[in-house]
Amino acid sequence: MQFKKIVKDKRRCVIIGDDxxxxxxxxxxxxxxxxxxxxxxxxxxxxxxxxxxxxxMTMLSNHLTRTGEFGLYCTVEESVESLLRGTESLGLSMxxxxxxxxxxxxxxxxxxxxxLKFTRRMIEHFKQQHGERFTTFVLDSLGAIYSLTSVxxxxxxxxxxxxxFLRSMNLNVFVITERNVGAHAELQGNxxxxxxxxxxxxxxxxxxxxxxxxxxxxxRHCRHAMEKMAIDVGQNGMVILGPLFD
Numbered sequence: 476m477q478f479k480k481i482v483k484d485k486r487r488c489v490i491i492g493d494d495x496x497x498x499x500x501x502x503x504x505x506x507x508x509x510x511x512x513x514x515x516x517x518x519x520x521x522x523x524x525x526x527x528x529x530x531x532m533t534m535l536s537n538h539l540t541r542t543g544e545f546g547l548y549c550t551v552e553e554s555v556e557s558l559l560r561g562t563e564s565l566g567l568s569m570x571x572x573x574x575x576x577x578x579x580x581x582x583x584x585x586x587x588x589x590x591l592k593f594t595r596r597m598i599e600h601f602k603q604q605h606g607e608r609f610t611t612f613v614l615d616s617l618g619a620i621y622s623l624t625s626v627x628x629x630x631x632x633x634x635x636x637x638x639x640f641l642r643s644m645n646l647n648v649f650v651i652t653e654r655n656v657g658a659h660a661e662l663q664g665n666x667x668x669x670x671x672x673x674x675x676x677x678x679x680x681x682x683x684x685x686x687x688x689x690x691x692x693x694x695r696h697c698r699h700a701m702e703k704m705a706i707d708v709g710q711n712g713m714v715i716l717g718p719l720f721d
Contacts, residue, residue, distance in 0.1 A: 495611065495647045499538040500530075502706075502715030506691060508698035511671070513610060514642040518617075518666065520654035521676035526687060526706075526713065528553070530676060531613045531649045532562050533712030538611060540570045546611035547601055549594060550577045551619035565712045572608075574601065590620050591637045602644055612641070616651040617666065638669045671695045679703070679719065689715055 702718035
């Protein structure tokens with residue numbers, strides 16, 4: 476089985492820990508009183524342009540740089556080259572212990588491919604290779620997988636099994652999905668119930684300009700603020716500035 480490697484992992488010093496949110500995004504201490512512990516699945520939702528991929532890439536890059544753990548970012552509809560250009564614009568440096576892979580070539584070669592099955596095999600491959608060092612995984616995005624397959628009762632059962640599999644791998648998981656302004660996340664099954672946390676990224680009109688926002692709607696096992704927070708792009712990716720008030 477071949478995967479598209481962008482970098483080779485040369486790190487030896489590894490700090491295995493549970494601090495996946497705190498310390499990964501500057502200002503996150505304004506939102507969370509304690510961090511989460513793997514296995515943990517977080518859904519990151521929002522409309523186009525709300526920087527969902529940028530948020531996850533900031534989280535993953537900063538976390539892996541700090542800890543030396545291994546992470547996997549899987550993009551279904553965007554090429555790795557496009558993802559890297561966006562990452563560069565954020566001022567992020569890709570750590571050596573981050574694997575980026577995309578499905579764009581596979582989509583052209585096999586329209587009937589089972590994407591969930593392939594993703595499982597890929598995760599198993601890297602778990603076997605890196606063991607407990609493999610701690611974080613991003614799927615970008617759930618909607619893209621649904622757009623490439625038939626959504627029926629069989630698919631919903633597969634999705635339930637996929638989420639169960641992710642937990643069995645003892646990973647901190649971020650699943651990206653599209654969401655229109657003022658609407659619920661566009662889910663095809665019970666994903667909102669299956670995940671441990673739902674983070675909504677959005678855009679508000681304030682004083683004649685758009686302000687990007689961050690808000691936690693659900694987060695199990697964690698004390699957190701409910702306010703909508705303003706976010707911006709700092710020197711090393713995204714930054715949470717503080718609460719927005721009407």
